[in-house]
Amino acid sequence: MKLNQAVKVLIAKPGLDGHDRGAKVVARSLRDAGMEVIYTGIRQTPKMIAETALQEDVNVVGLSILSGAHLEIFPKIIKEMEDRDININEVLLFCGGIIPDEDVERVKKMGFHGVFGPGSDTRDIIKFINDFFS
């Protein structure tokens, strides 16, 4: 899928944990790579995230969660997005944080194309996004 303007990315922190180091480093790296980045801040509910994605008409949604609640919360976010007629096949979804290996396949089945855990290189995330839109 090709875009005519800069890629617009929403970086969001669902769940209740306040560990925003990864989210902020990724947000800034994507911005430095020329993307337009919106960062939500912490403790975002599925509704808030879906609503921001809709209002801002983003191309990419990146979720960061370290509390272990991803299996419960991610499906809710996708449902809230679909309820707002956001086509999740056109929006690139990726996530990071503490996602155990054994959950990666399940998360991918939900619709997340990339899972970037601890030790990820931000250049890989940039490439992942650029590849999707080229």
Added chain:
Amino acid sequence: MSDNKKQWLSTVYMKAKEKFSERKSLFATSSGSKVEPIYGPEDLHSWNYHEKLGFPGEYPFTRGIQPTMYRGRLWTMRQYAGFGDAAESNARFKYLISQGQTGISVAFDLPTQIGYDSDDEYVEGEVGKVGVAISSLADMEALTKDLPLDQVTTSMTINATGGMLLAMYAAAAKKQGVSLDKIGGTIQNDILKEYIARGTYIFPAKQSLRLLTDQMSWCFTNAPRFNTISISGYHMREAGCTAAQEVAFTIANAIQYSDAAIEAGLNFDEFASQFSFFWACHSVFFEEVAKFRAAKRIWAKIAKEKYGSQSPRAQMLRFHTQTGGATLTAQQVDNNVVRTAYQGLSAVLGGTQSLHTNSRDEALAIPTEESAQLALRTQQVLAYETGVADVIDPLAGSYYIESLTDSLEKEITSYLDKIADMGGSLAAIEQGYQQREIQESAYIMQKQIEEKSKIVVGVNDFINENDPPVKVFRVDPSIGKKRVQQMKELHKIRDLDSVTKNLNELKIAAEGTTNLMPFLISSFESYATIGEVCSVLRQVWGEYQENVTL
């Protein structure tokens, strides 16, 4: 033969360097200070032993806060634990005590930390995950079952709801028949660093500080063995700041708390005697040792010079240390055992009062029982086999350690001056200053790792293509449902009229200025829940709004 360091550097060293270049173009600490090839007497030119170090147990406590340090008693091995429901965590504590742990340290789940009950729809999926779920006194009673609260000291990592958990703990002790002057432990209660980095805030700053000073004054009269606050640099360090920023931002917070307590009419020497501090220890070894020593000296000076302290206990920086969670890698997890051991050594050489060593698998999940045991064994090897605990402050007098301690002190002091100029820690937080500094340092470090100017073994160098899968601990996924059931039972057995009456009285007290602690205790004694209590306070006080910075 060279006469001095300068001459040696410009002749002998330079010549060798031209022939065999150095490994890096710049050697530096995490805080960015240049590290020279050697240190010598010239670096301590005007250095005065008595002014800079003194003796252990004496001002400025650089060498340690007690005269005997670890020759008298080893540091407390205090492993942070908690998950699932109260009964499960109680079993883990008993296991850790049976393995030789000497104090308990409770991790609470996020709903408990931000004041929601386990059966609140908003917190679905979060219950019991990163710590134990405590919604009412019934849970606290189960958590402390068969633990003699007059003997065990308990550290609680709880901040926005610190007063609530302290009230529940006191109520549980009373039910055990233990008088409050016998209970001991520490509540983290450091809300300012929650605004800066950790994120589990509820109430606005003014009301949060009032809740804190209420606990300080209540503890001083009723539970004097409780440290009412553990002023924490740990989480800011984990969020990415440097060693110097960690100490500076933490001490700036300590100053803010002291000012708030003085404004509330409390006496510095009384409340500061119940302060404790909490530091991280990361991998840059000597910098960490120097950091602990500098922090002790700076706090002692501030206590004496700024607050006119007469009490040595109020001047000593007592501290807990935890090895660096952010230094753990998800790759080649066994390497984390090695990292943790070095980090723990730096904390001991820095004179920590208690220590948590992280488990090898904590970049992936909360630890398995085997990993938690290995982490504790790491401390036991350090304590009983290496001999490092036999001499007090053994690195003192090292040209490098003392130079580094001095230069860190200088760097920390300059941050403190800057924050004071901004109007103090809270004003700086409101302007997003600490948050931006931390983000900047985190970003720089990430780029250094990606450019390989900073090597992380197993991550950006010495990589194994096929890491074997790691068996991680999983909290029983039925915990959420189990807790909803437990809450249903609680609602059935309690007297709702008594709950309502107590919550009304709490509301009136919160609107006024009386000490809230007795009202919190009676609310919990009637089995009001943490969600109900916090909902009352949210109505009266409102909520803190994050200042999102990027």
